[in-house]
Amino acid sequence: MAENMIELRNVEKHFGGVQALRGVTMNVPAGKVTAIIGDNGAGKSTLIKCLSGIHEPTSGELLVDGAPVKIASPRDSRALGIETVYQDLAVIDTLTVVENLYLSRELRIGVWPFQLLNRKKMKRGSAEMLKRIGNTTLSLTQEIGGMSGGQRQAVAICRAVAWGAKVVIFDEPTAALGVKESAEVHTLIASLRDQGITVILISHNFEEVMGLADLIWVMRQGRALTSRTASETSGQELVALLTGAEAAQ
Ligand SMILES: Nc1ncnc2c1ncn2[C@@H]1O[C@H](COP(=O)(O)OP(=O)(O)OP(=O)(O)O)[C@@H](O)[C@H]1O
Ligand SMILES: [Mg+2]
Known part of the structure; x- marks a missing residue:
């Protein structure tokens, strides 16, 4: 198994004149929980949809388990062992x-x-x-x-x-859940990781991110700005990175 289950290299996605992704380069380590955080409109969901086959990138490269792939449909995504869990659908x-x-x-x-x-x-x-x-x-x-x-x-x-998913992607899995239900979902996500499954977690909840993620990617304005391992960062630093406050530059 490759060290990175998923790699994105300079991935762009344009919707007409809107540049949702402006060259995203990102790694998702195998068997770990990788969180993606970012303000509204940063491009998180668009990125996920490029992996789940709902959108095709305008340009750039995707690698799954070390091999270059083309994901043109949800069927392609599933065939590569990628499953996406949406809150409602x-x-x-x-x-x-x-x-x-x-x-x-x-x-x-x-x-x-x-x-x-x-x-x-x-x-x-x-x-x-x-x-x-x-x-x-x-x-x-x-x-x-x-x-x-x-x-x-x-x-x-x-x-x-x-x-048989190798990768499970969650886009805001607990956004509509209560405290107890969220805790149950957190336990499930941790148990997936313990079984060796690679997890991608999009979340606006810093506690959730700090509690679950091994690696945290910060997205801003269509770019993957920087990453931190959970052990080397704090909620405070993440907020600063997210908003682009001076202290984090
Ligand atoms: N199908 C689409 N057509 C046109 N523009 C789109 C489409 N999907 C997303 N966008 C635009 O791309 C940008 C990124 O949107 P995206 O949904 O990926 O953000 P996000 O990081 O998931 O935000 P949120 O935290 O609000 O869910 C936004 O400017 C959005 O308006
Ligand atoms: Mg979104």
Whole structure:
């Protein structure tokens, strides 16, 4: 495995006249949690969307596990082992936990066109998936719509890792969650790292970043300004870097 699971070299993304990314060069070390912080409009989500195949960079290079790649669609991204967990879009309300976990990967029995869903096997598989992320409390047949934000997030994370993700990207995973639910998501993120999965975490919450991240990248105005390891920085320094205060220059 390469030292850096992901590398971006001089990545630019233009939307018409808007330069969302102005040459981002960034490394994401394998098996660690890398946080990306930055003010509104700094380009964080655009960067993530270039990795998850929603946008294609206008120019620049992407490397995954040391090899140059082209990510032209979410399918390409997933094939490279990259899964993205969004706060709201992650799960479908009207489906159960099992149905969400096996969404577009349903197991069937029989030979087409005489096929049935193999519900028993999917239920067993779902229980195993949840156990693997340390969650044994979710009801498998409950519809997602009636669940709390933290529970929904757990299902989304579970689905991301169950299918062999090497990289899991979180864009503001706890922005809409309460204290207890946020703590559960933090535990899950830490457990992903402990399993050797590379995590990218976008967050506006400094406590969350300082508590979880190994490496912190600061973005400003479409550029990756600088990085710090969590142990060599402080919340105060990060605020200064973020806002461009003199002291941090
Ligand atoms: N699809 C798009 N079309 C045009 N401009 C866009 C598009 N997506 C993003 N932008 C612009 O690119 C810039 C970066 O936006 P982006 O969403 O990446 O910022 P962000 O760092 O995620 O901000 P926030 O913290 O508010 O989520 C902004 O100026 C934004 O208006
Ligand atoms: Mg954003």
